[in-house]
Amino acid sequence: MEKHEFDVVVVGKGNAALCAALSAAEAGVKVAVLEAANEDEHGGNSRFAGGVMRFAYGSVGDLRRVTDISDEEAAGSDFGTNTREEFLDVLYRLTSYRTDPDLSEILVNQSLDTMAWLRSKGARFVLNAGRQSAMVGGKRKYFGNMPIEVSGGGAGLVQYLDAAVKKAGIEVYYDTRATALLYDGERVSGVRAQRKGKAAEFHAKAVVLASGGFEANPEMRARYLGPGWELAKVRGTRFNVGDGLKMALEIGAAPYGNWSGCHATGWDRYAPEFGDVNVGDQFQKHSYIFGLLINADGRRFVDEGWDFHSFTYAQYGGEVLKQPGQFAWQVFDSKVKQLLRSEYRIKFVTKVTASTLEELAPQLEGVNADHFLETVRAFNAAVKQDVAFDHTIKDGKCTVGITPAKSNWAQKLDTPPYEAYATTCGITFTFGGLRIDKDSGQVLNVHFHPIPGLYCAGEMVGGLFYFNYPSGTGLVSGAVFGRLAGASAAQAAK
Numbered sequence: 143m144e145k146h147e148f149d150v151v152v153v154g155k156g157n158a159a160l161c162a163a164l165s166a167a168e169a170g171v172k173v174a175v176l177e178a179a180n181e182d183e184h185g186g187n188s189r190f191a192g193g194v195m196r197f198a199y200g201s202v203g204d205l206r207r208v209t210d211i212s213d214e215e216a217a218g219s220d221f222g223t224n225t226r227e228e229f230l231d232v233l234y235r236l237t238s239y240r241t242d243p244d245l246s247e248i249l250v251n252q253s254l255d256t257m258a259w260l261r262s263k264g265a266r267f268v269l270n271a272g273r274q275s276a277m278v279g280g281k282r283k284y285f286g287n288m289p290i291e292v293s294g295g296g297a298g299l300v301q302y303l304d305a306a307v308k309k310a311g312i313e314v315y316y317d318t319r320a321t322a323l324l325y326d327g328e329r330v331s332g333v334r335a336q337r338k339g340k341a342a343e344f345h346a347k348a349v350v351l352a353s354g355g356f357e358a359n360p361e362m363r364a365r366y367l368g369p370g371w372e373l374a375k376v377r378g379t380r381f382n383v384g385d386g387l388k389m390a391l392e393i394g395a396a397p398y399g400n401w402s403g404c405h406a407t408g409w410d411r412y413a414p415e416f417g418d419v420n421v422g423d424q425f426q427k428h429s430y431i432f433g434l435l436i437n438a439d440g441r442r443f444v445d446e447g448w449d450f451h452s453f454t455y456a457q458y459g460g461e462v463l464k465q466p467g468q469f470a471w472q473v474f475d476s477k478v479k480q481l482l483r484s485e486y487r488i489k490f491v492t493k494v495t496a497s498t499l500e501e502l503a504p505q506l507e508g509v510n511a512d513h514f515l516e517t518v519r520a521f522n523a524a525v526k527q528d529v530a531f532d533h534t535i536k537d538g539k540c541t542v543g544i545t546p547a548k549s550n551w552a553q554k555l556d557t558p559p560y561e562a563y564a565t566t567c568g569i570t571f572t573f574g575g576l577r578i579d580k581d582s583g584q585v586l587n588v589h590f591h592p593i594p595g596l597y598c599a600g601e602m603v604g605g606l607f608y609f610n611y612p613s614g615t616g617l618v619s620g621a622v623f624g625r626l627a628g629a630s631a632a633q634a635a636k
């Protein structure tokens with residue numbers, strides 16, 4: 143059997159794994175990265191990510207640690223803030239106060255330094271003007287507390303980190319699926335793997351698991367998330383099948399967090415089973431806040447305008463999955479057409495248009511047309527007329543007397559032509575993970591004792607997200623905990 147010897151072995155090759163590998167290599171130890179995918183499909187969900195990144199900042203000076211911003215740009219922009227307090231508040235609010243206080247504090251407190259560290263490794267960041275900004279009062283206002291994205295999206299990030307990994311002399315093994323931990327009952331000393339279909343062993347003084355959740359495994363989805371979840375489309379990689387979680391649980395690691403919860407969004411109804419790197423995140427449809435979400439029964443089922451999409455989109459995919467037939471149509475009129483995000487204009491899109499609602503209704507495949515028309519009439523009658531529509535703030539333009547209410551951006555659906563987009567549920571990643579020691583990223587066992595030689599990062603860290611998630615947190619969390627786990631693993635290996 144093939145055998146290899148390293149100081150630190152990192153399982154996975156997404157953002158968290160690459161950060162762990164780079165961080166370990168900084169300490170001068172010999173590092174290997176094992177990637178289950180081949181070179182074409184490498185990079186995990188990180189490669190599919192849109193690339194927005196949420197980190198704590200309070201001033202333009204903070205943002206300038208991450209990207210260049212000219213004086214002219216600074217003067218012409220309203221970047222808002224995302225202070226540590228604001229970032230923590232949103233994590234607490236969206237997780238119904240369940241997020242682990244220690245882990246979320248580390249995520250928030252380390253987020254800006256980690257962005258600067260990524261930059262030092264060659265990652266390039268740019269202002270996120272395209273997706274989350276608008277001109278207001280002569281200034282470009284960024285909303286959602288997230289004015290920066292990585293250049294080239296998640297694929298760009300993986301490319302930058304890849305280049306840094308090569309430069310650092312880290313060895314990457316593709317087509318190498320870790321299948322079990324080498325564990326003698328006391329410490330982890332490597333992994334067993336299948337490399338290009340053959341058995342192999344990678345011995346190491348420490349192992350960092352960063353192999354994602356179980357989102358691409360329909361059996362585990364049905365088992366942990368519940369019946370029906372096997373029917374979700376997978377937004378990203380097909381390789382995150384829960385291997386790392388299973389291997390760790392097998393040797394007594396402690397499961398932690400929201401094992402029946404996940405991040406899932408509205409996604410084109412006829413998108414392929416797994417993500418397509420050429421389309422990236424563009425099967426998503428995040429502008430529902432400006433329209434109506436209609437199910438097979440012709441009814442609305444969520445408050446489309448509860449908050450900016452950044453704070454509802456990760457939860458509403460699951461709401462779509464619960465509807466009969468697991469689909470929902472997003473319906474808009476021409477008043478908001480210019481506000482729809484770029485993903486509504488891609489080539490592969492399930493869309494119908496009509497010049498009257500009566501003509502639109504029968505085109506909404508699978509929908510009770512009479513109920514749909516009734517729903518729109520009731521909605522239009524309920525829209526509060528004396529509040530002005532303003533898409534750059536939560537405008538309070540709501541409905542009155544209908545259930546569910548629409549809390550913001552409620553405008554009558556009355557201006558043709560009408561457009562509707564068919565969506566289903568696309569799962570992004572699962573929330574359940576492992577319990578780690580907050581200061582080192584070391585995995586704890588079921589009795590909360592550290593498992594010598596075992597660390598984890600990224601989607602595999604449990605306890606951060608419950609029920610919901612603020613957009614842009616996955617990549618930053620992967621980088622923060624990847625960097626931490628890598629540094630600790632290197633320390634342990636010395």
Ligand SMILES: Cc1cc2nc3c(=O)[nH]c(=O)nc-3n(C[C@H](O)[C@H](O)[C@H](O)COP(=O)(O)OP(=O)(O)OC[C@H]3O[C@@H](n4cnc5c(N)ncnc54)[C@H](O)[C@@H]3O)c2cc1C
Nearest residue numbers: 154155156158178186187188192193320378600601616617
């Ligand atoms: C469509 C989409 C859009 C997104 N947009 C954003 C965004 O804009 N901003 C943001 O912050 N987050 C976004 N996310 C979420 C973000 O991508 C993830 O949270 C993050 O990338 C997870 O990083 P990770 O390193 O933990 O996992 P991944 O990047 O998924 O990496 C896991 C790695 O493990 C490998 N692997 C799995 N099993 C094994 C095994 N047994 N042996 C070896 N290797 C294995 C996989 O092949 C992969 O390389 C998005 C996700 C998707 C799918």
